[in-house]
Amino acid sequence: MTMKLVLEHLYLVLLSVLFSTAVGLPLGIFAYLNRPARKVVLWASEVLQTIPALALLGMVMVLFGAGKPTVIIGLVLYSLLPIVHNTFLGLDNINPGIKEAARGMGLSKWDRLFSIELPLAFPMVFTGIRIATVTAVGVAVFATSVGGGGLGSIINQGIRTQNMRLIFSGTLTLMAMAVVFDAGMALIEKRMNRRATH
Amino acid sequence: MIRFEHVTKKYGDSVILDDLSFEIKEGEFAVLIGPSGCGKTTTLKSINRLIEPDAGHIYVNGKDIAETDPVKLRRSIGYVIQQIGLFPNMTVAQNIGVVPKRLKYEKSEILKITRELMDMVDMSYDEYGHKYPSELSGGQQQRIGVLRALAASPPIVLMDEPFGALDPMTRSSLQEEIIRLHKKLHKTFVFVTHDMDEALKLADKIIFMEGGHIIQMATPEEMLENPASDLIRSFMGKRAADSAPVQLTAADFMRPNPISVYKNRGIRECTEIMARRHIDSLLIKNDDDTYAGVVSVNSIKRSGKTTGPIGEVPLSENAVSYVTEDAMESFDKLLNSDKDYVVVLNEDDTIAGIVTKTSMAKAMADALWGDAQ
Numbered sequence: 001m002t003m004k005l006v007l008e009h010l011y012l013v014l015l016s017v018l019f020s021t022a023v024g025l026p027l028g029i030f031a032y033l034n035r036p037a038r039k040v041v042l043w044a045s046e047v048l049q050t051i052p053a054l055a056l057l058g059m060v061m062v063l064f065g066a067g068k069p070t071v072i073i074g075l076v077l078y079s080l081l082p083i084v085h086n087t088f089l090g091l092d093n094i095n096p097g098i099k100e101a102a103r104g105m106g107l108s109k110w111d112r113l114f115s116i117e118l119p120l121a122f123p124m125v126f127t128g129i130r131i132a133t134v135t136a137v138g139v140a141v142f143a144t145s146v147g148g149g150g151l152g153s154i155i156n157q158g159i160r161t162q163n164m165r166l167i168f169s170g171t172l173t174l175m176a177m178a179v180v181f182d183a184g185m186a187l188i189e190k191r192m193n194r195r196a197t198h
Numbered sequence: 199m200i201r202f203e204h205v206t207k208k209y210g211d212s213v214i215l216d217d218l219s220f221e222i223k224e225g226e227f228a229v230l231i232g233p234s235g236c237g238k239t240t241t242l243k244s245i246n247r248l249i250e251p252d253a254g255h256i257y258v259n260g261k262d263i264a265e266t267d268p269v270k271l272r273r274s275i276g277y278v279i280q281q282i283g284l285f286p287n288m289t290v291a292q293n294i295g296v297v298p299k300r301l302k303y304e305k306s307e308i309l310k311i312t313r314e315l316m317d318m319v320d321m322s323y324d325e326y327g328h329k330y331p332s333e334l335s336g337g338q339q340q341r342i343g344v345l346r347a348l349a350a351s352p353p354i355v356l357m358d359e360p361f362g363a364l365d366p367m368t369r370s371s372l373q374e375e376i377i378r379l380h381k382k383l384h385k386t387f388v389f390v391t392h393d394m395d396e397a398l399k400l401a402d403k404i405i406f407m408e409g410g411h412i413i414q415m416a417t418p419e420e421m422l423e424n425p426a427s428d429l430i431r432s433f434m435g436k437r438a439a440d441s442a443p444v445q446l447t448a449a450d451f452m453r454p455n456p457i458s459v460y461k462n463r464g465i466r467e468c469t470e471i472m473a474r475r476h477i478d479s480l481l482i483k484n485d486d487d488t489y490a491g492v493v494s495v496n497s498i499k500r501s502g503k504t505t506g507p508i509g510e511v512p513l514s515e516n517a518v519s520y521v522t523e524d525a526m527e528s529f530d531k532l533l534n535s536d537k538d539y540v541v542v543l544n545e546d547d548t549i550a551g552i553v554t555k556t557s558m559a560k561a562m563a564d565a566l567w568g569d570a571q
């Protein structure tokens with residue numbers, strides 16, 4: 001029973017981070033390449049995150065009805081910010097000398113992006129994905145309120161029945177999940193940074 | 199090979215390049231020099247279209263570059279910058295191969311070129327080819343930066359203060375290498391610097407800029423003999439002094455701050471100082487810091503004293519020069535004395551330094567071979 005909820009929670013988190021990366025990475029690149037659009041994109045992803053998570057899920061539910069798709073759409077919107085921002089910053093912060101050399105040697109815009117800029121920005125992008133993942137583990141607790149299941153339902157049930165043990169076990173499982181993701185991805189990050197700076 | 203015709207560049211109201219016209223010939227090593235902000239980088243970057251002029255035309259091989267695709271143009275012009283700009287995510291070999299790969303050279307061909315180029319700067323492919331830029335020293339990185347610019351064998355190579363961030367030793371060996379590469383490859387080099395020594399060392403032709411104009415364009419010899427303005431003369435100031443050693447003074451060749459002690463120091467203390475510093479004589483000064491004389495180990499031994507102030511030992515008389523004295527005269531004094539050095543005094547009779555036989559040899563070497571660094 002609990003295992004099913006854990007897996008359900010994981011499923012929600014991973015799927016939404018996957019979509020969030022698929023949307024956020026191109027948006028970050030777009031913000032980097034297109035100066036006029038930059039402000040709007042960065043601002044919009046920031047505003048999304050200032051909306052309380054529960055309210056955001058509620059609004060999505062009104063549009064798409066209760067269920068897993070609503071949870072995933074909500075989570076994706078909510079975890080966009082760190083990915084978009086880190087992608088943009090990672091690209092924008094590359095040493096100008098490297099960019100000038102690439103341009104001066106006759107690499108086209110897309111060639112520069114894919115051969116040099118994105119590989120150099122990737123450790124930073126990955127940090128964004130890690131932050132998004134850890135945030136999603138927490139926010140996915142609200143999934144149960146919009147019919148999406150997950151570990152939030154254990155906590156909800158614990159609150160309803162005033163069962164301290166139930167609340168605890170749900171919370172501890174969530175914390176463990178967040179810590180495992182955080183530490184595991186931080187380890188990969190460290191590897192990448194070491195490779196980048198040798 | 200490269201021709202500017204009435205090229206003007208403005209940023210807002212400020213004119214950066216003002217109606218610039220000049221030509222650089224095929225195979226020439228042209229060096230752009232001038233004070234900071236005079237437009238050297240702007241001129242250089244106009245050649246590979248990193249900067250587009252507001253008016254005028256630039257021709258490379260007779261073709262107006264405004265009508266050439268910038269990506270194609272840049273692949274036919276090597277580019278080296280001060281920040282080096284190697285790609286940290288690629289190995290040394292991959293960095294060198296960047297342009298050839300985009301020009302669709304065969305893999306084996308790229309490998310061959312990379313090996314040959316690396317051999318030219320004594321960095322073997324087997325040892326360095328698979329390293330990442332961050333594993334190399336600054337000098338090695340810029341060697342690779344230069345090779346990367348040469349890899350597709352472009353007829354023109356642009357370099358913007360490529361050695362500006364390197365220490366003097368490394369810079370000077372890279373200068374030697376770039377001269378060698380230029381002799382060997384017969385390419386047109388356009389090189390920006392603000393170091394006149396570097397310009398004189400490398401250039402076939404020096405282009406001196408100020409405020410977006412060319413003030414003088416001449417060979418190093420012509421410019422040394424006939425600087426067109428006071429600014430150019432001041433850029434070459436140090437150099438001009440070196441080529442006229444007659445005007446040099448004792449101060450130019452002395453070793454400053456020799457070891458000296460006051461008269462009332464103890465004899466034992468003085469012998470210890472000499473032993474520690476491996477010297478056999480000490481300069482002695484009066485209480486008011488004026489020069490009193492020289493005490494040698496031998497004169498201490500001869501006096502038989504082991505205690506008491508050093509001032510009681512008979513002082514010997516070394517020849518004395520003043521700082522403003524002609525260097526030749528103090529060399530003469532040194533040659534005519536039986537001592538190892540001439541004492542150089544300031545105007546107020548305090549000790550300024552000593553002129554030794556080594557100082558003299560260095561002066562002769564400079565006069566014979568030019569600035570020996």
Ligand SMILES: Nc1ncnc2c1ncn2[C@@H]1O[C@H](COP(=O)(O)OP(=O)(O)OP(=O)(O)O)[C@@H](O)[C@H]1O
Nearest residue numbers: 209214232233234235236237238239240241391392
């Ligand atoms: N993008 C820009 N916008 C406005 N002014 C600029 C810009 N780029 C350069 N300038 C100005 O143009 C002038 C010439 O610049 P340039 O970089 O060509 O000088 P330089 O001779 O290479 O100087 P340095 O020796 O300091 O490198 C400078 O006064 C600089 O401030």
Ligand SMILES: [Mg+2]
Nearest residue numbers: 238239240358
């Ligand atoms: Mg410059």
